[in-house]
Amino acid sequence: MALLEIEHLTKEFDGVTALQDVSLEVREEEILGVIGPNGAGKTTLFNCVSGIFPPDRGAIRFRGDPIQGSRPHEIARRGIARTFQIVRPFPALSLTDNVLVAYGHRYYPRLRASTTASRTQASLQACHGLLDRVGMPAGHERAAGTLPLGLKKRLEIARALALNPSLLLLDEPSGGLRHEESQELLELIRRLNQEGITIVLIEHNMPIVMGVCRRLVVLDHGIQIAEGDPAAIQRNPQVIEAYLGKASV
Numbered sequence: 001m002a003l004l005e006i007e008h009l010t011k012e013f014d015g016v017t018a019l020q021d022v023s024l025e026v027r028e029e030e031i032l033g034v035i036g037p038n039g040a041g042k043t044t045l046f047n048c049v050s051g052i053f054p055p056d057r058g059a060i061r062f063r064g065d066p067i068q069g070s071r072p073h074e075i076a077r078r079g080i081a082r083t084f085q086i087v088r089p090f091p092a093l094s095l096t097d098n099v100l101v102a103y104g105h106r107y108y109p110r111l112r113a114s115t116t117a118s119r120t121q122a123s124l125q126a127c128h129g130l131l132d133r134v135g136m137p138a139g140h141e142r143a144a145g146t147l148p149l150g151l152k153k154r155l156e157i158a159r160a161l162a163l164n165p166s167l168l169l170l171d172e173p174s175g176g177l178r179h180e181e182s183q184e185l186l187e188l189i190r191r192l193n194q195e196g197i198t199i200v201l202i203e204h205n206m207p208i209v210m211g212v213c214r215r216l217v218v219l220d221h222g223i224q225i226a227e228g229d230p231a232a233i234q235r236n237p238q239v240i241e242a243y244l245g246k247a248s249v
């Protein structure tokens, strides 16, 4: 059984079909790449899986259990965490507190409770450990808003890891990053995967996606137009026409 199974997923917004009859699976311990032009439905796929929007039709199963229509915190508790295309840390909170909110969320459903009640030595230590795990440099007590984008992306991943996920959904993690920052992020993604976390990666940076993923799914206008290994995807005429011809390969 695949870790995540998506069948005939359809999501519409005011007449726009963001996803149309999409079926795919995510296998245990793989890094699956999801690519496609802007507006293809990639983020909507994550929004449906993570419970932000209920799908209009179709099934989503995690470890065999149906999760479509469940609330985001219920899905997070099952072991699915995500990052957002536009990073959104709490800018006035310290790095530690940003992670603590997510960490405490495992035990406390409400935000206030999660920053105050969960400030124990053990949880603070766990949060520092998570910041170290994503390669955050020292200075965990500075405000998150002061971080450069590359480190905000790492903080975002640390917050996702605080949920102790078995499946991590990364929405364009290298967007806006310089080449070296993207390379470092790639190493982090590989390392997390080697630690046993299954990853779905939405990514526009083709060297990254081709380098890190053994399998790719291509969306275009809400439709899944291809699935396969990077070499097959790169020579697929439909994919070249819809996307790769315009992207920087």
Ligand SMILES: Nc1ncnc2c1ncn2[C@@H]1O[C@H](COP(=O)(O)OP(=O)(O)O)[C@@H](O)[C@H]1O
Binding pocket: 013, 014, 016, 017, 018, 036, 037, 038, 039, 040, 041, 042, 043, 044, 045
């Ligand atoms: N919350 C929303 N409300 C209305 N339309 C949306 C919403 N989210 C996405 N869409 C539309 O759905 C389509 C797919 O968007 P999205 O999933 O963000 O694509 P991608 O991430 O591949 O760029 C686009 O036409 C977009 O405008």
Ligand SMILES: [Mg+2]
Binding pocket: 042, 043, 044, 085
């Ligand atoms: Mg998107």
